[in-house]
Amino acid sequence: MSILFEWIVAPFAEFGFMQRALGGAIMLSVSACPVGVFLMLRRMSLTGDAMAHAILPGAAIGFLFYGLQLIPMTLGGLVAGVVVALGSGFVSRLTIQKEDASMAAFYLISLALGVMIVSLRGSNVDLMHVLFGTVLALNDEALTLIAMISVVTLASLAVFWRALVAECLDPLFLRSVSRLGPPVHFVFLGLVVLNLVGGFQALGTLLAVGLMMLPAAAARFWTSRVAPMCLLAIVIGIASCIGGLLLSYHASLASGPAIILFAGAVYLLSTLVGTRGILASWVRPSLHRTA
Amino acid sequence: MQDCLTFKDLTLGYNRHPAVHHLNGAVRMGSLTAVVGANGSGKSTLMKGIVGILKPMSGSCVVAPGHKLAYLPQQSELDRTFPARVIDLVSLGLWPQRGLLGRHRADDRRRVGEALSAVGLEGFEKRPIDSLSGGQLQRTLFARVLVQDANLILLDEPFNAIDARTVTDLIALISRWHGEKRTVMVVVHDLDLVRQHFPEALLLAREPVAWGDARETLSSANLLRARQFHEAWDENAPWCPSGTTATPTQRSALSSDPLQPENAA
Numbered sequence: 094m095s096i097l098f099e100w101i102v103a104p105f106a107e108f109g110f111m112q113r114a115l116g117g118a119i120m121l122s123v124s125a126c127p128v129g130v131f132l133m134l135r136r137m138s139l140t141g142d143a144m145a146h147a148i149l150p151g152a153a154i155g156f157l158f159y160g161l162q163l164i165p166m167t168l169g170g171l172v173a174g175v176v177v178a179l180g181s182g183f184v185s186r187l188t189i190q191k192e193d194a195s196m197a198a199f200y201l202i203s204l205a206l207g208v209m210i211v212s213l214r215g216s217n218v219d220l221m222h223v224l225f226g227t228v229l230a231l232n233d234e235a236l237t238l239i240a241m242i243s244v245v246t247l248a249s250l251a252v253f254w255r256a257l258v259a260e261c262l263d264p265l266f267l268r269s270v271s272r273l274g275p276p277v278h279f280v281f282l283g284l285v286v287l288n289l290v291g292g293f294q295a296l297g298t299l300l301a302v303g304l305m306m307l308p309a310a311a312a313r314f315w316t317s318r319v320a321p322m323c324l325l326a327i328v329i330g331i332a333s334c335i336g337g338l339l340l341s342y343h344a345s346l347a348s349g350p351a352i353i354l355f356a357g358a359v360y361l362l363s364t365l366v367g368t369r370g371i372l373a374s375w376v377r378p379s380l381h382r383t384a
Numbered sequence: 385m386q387d388c389l390t391f392k393d394l395t396l397g398y399n400r401h402p403a404v405h406h407l408n409g410a411v412r413m414g415s416l417t418a419v420v421g422a423n424g425s426g427k428s429t430l431m432k433g434i435v436g437i438l439k440p441m442s443g444s445c446v447v448a449p450g451h452k453l454a455y456l457p458q459q460s461e462l463d464r465t466f467p468a469r470v471i472d473l474v475s476l477g478l479w480p481q482r483g484l485l486g487r488h489r490a491d492d493r494r495r496v497g498e499a500l501s502a503v504g505l506e507g508f509e510k511r512p513i514d515s516l517s518g519g520q521l522q523r524t525l526f527a528r529v530l531v532q533d534a535n536l537i538l539l540d541e542p543f544n545a546i547d548a549r550t551v552t553d554l555i556a557l558i559s560r561w562h563g564e565k566r567t568v569m570v571v572v573h574d575l576d577l578v579r580q581h582f583p584e585a586l587l588l589a590r591e592p593v594a595w596g597d598a599r600e601t602l603s604s605a606n607l608l609r610a611r612q613f614h615e616a617w618d619e620n621a622p623w624c625p626s627g628t629t630a631t632p633t634q635r636s637a638l639s640s641d642p643l644q645p646e647n648a649a
Binding site: 134189255256258259263264265266268269270271313316317318319322 | 399432435436437453454455457461462463466467468469472473476479480483484485512514528532
């Protein structure tokens with residue numbers, strides 16, 4: 094029992110930085126994982142990755158002028174993300190080009206711009222910070238920002254839930270009964286940007302998308318309804334944060350990648366043993382019903 | 385009798401090529417009209433134009449005030465892999481009454497149950513939609529139309545890949561709506577079905593070929609004309625000399641405030 098306490102509870106009980114990391118990571122999970130579920134259900138899983146790259150130049154411009162400061166980098170990331178989301182959204186809705194192609198074009202331009210801006214001033218260490226974050230160095234500012242993003246995200250999901258489901262399931266039907274279809278799409282992209290920006294201080298631009306997508310993808314193997322899928326994704330996200338932080342603490346590993354790798358392990362396990370996973374599709378049931 | 389839908393020189397299309405070209409006329413309130421024509425003749429495009437999903441290239445399409453519209457798109461537009469149950473899909477039909485935020489009440493749930501019974505799907509409430517057959521899914525979508533309780537109903541190819549018994553059941557529902565004085569327009573390919581069950585027909589071949597009594601509309605001469613029209617497609621066709629101004633579809637039934645329930649009962 095005491096060994097369990099020492100391994101699992103003590104690191105969080107004894108060290109303030111671990112508590113802050115845990116608090117930030119849990120809030121991020123609660124917020125980003127349901128967004129990831131909807132990204133996956135809208136077949137936009139890779140959009141999260143593209144958006145994560147897209148916020149880099151904004152963060153880099155903030156970094157260029159103010160150094161490693163949270164507020165300017167966050168605001169910059171937010172603006173860059175919104176520009177890319179709106180730009181690619183408008184190109185796909187007003188022209189023949191599909192959203193995957195316009196998103197790819199915008200994020201590649203954005204990423205190249207970001208790397209160039211960082212290289213104008215910073216060292217590789219700074220670039221690594223922007224790309225991979227430092228969950229063990231979350232300050233009050235960062236925690237407050239993540240808390241605000243979580244509240245905004247959960248409130249938006251609650252308000253737009255019905256429209257989000259309708260837009261995924263039968264977009265033409267939604268357009269026939271409401272004008273909410275296009276605005277909801279942009280609100281949703283805004284939530285994606287917001288959560289990636291919230292995650293980049295903790296996990297970096299590239300790993301923030303991991304916490305968004307891996308728990309969502311894992312949850313898909315266990316349930317076939319949207320609300321339970323979102324809840325399960327949050328649980329998997331929180332478990333991955335706790336597991337990853339402990340792994341990082343005990344094995345002296347980089348904390349961000351440890352969290353994402355933990356979520357990755359849960360995903361791989363789910364693909365295998367989930368109720369809708371590989372093994373379930375192989376096992377021949379011993380009984381079958383009459384109708 | 386009053387008109388429910390009025391088309392004034394309506395042209396709808398894509399990339400400057402018309403799919404529906406200069407349609408004039410009106411759909412009477414309480415009428416049952418089959419929209420017929422070959423693939424690519426503009427039937428689905430017309431439906432999208434009426435709903436307001438597609439803006440006119442020229443002319444206008446006006447829905448008379450006070451009409452609540454229900455639109456059943458082709459099944460291919462629906463994401464069948466989405467993790468939803470039959471009851472979730474049918475409950476979407478409550479949108480006109482409950483909007484984005486209104487709670488679904490006990491009475492709403494009763495109506496959803498009744499709609500499922502009416503289409504012969506009692507007990508299917510909790511079935512995932514990815515486990516339904518084509519016919520069962522179409523019945524589910526008809527149940528959603530029932531729940532919408534609209535007085536202008538547009539059905540886009542509802543009988544595609546559907547077995548004979550299901551077609552008979554769905555035709556009975558359409559006849560019931562017609563009996564209740566709702567205005568119904570249905571895109572149909574089976575001309576015998578149109579002759580048997582639809583009083584009126586609109587024959588499209590991009591151009592409106594004929595419109596009126598179903599049997600007269602589907603005469604051999606009209607069908608031949610439709611085929612000739614339809615095959616006259618040209619990538620480099622000259623510009624149409626007539627009207628270029630467009631008026632978006634006017635939907636008096638749609639609220640301007642997207643957060644409010646639309647067509648509130």
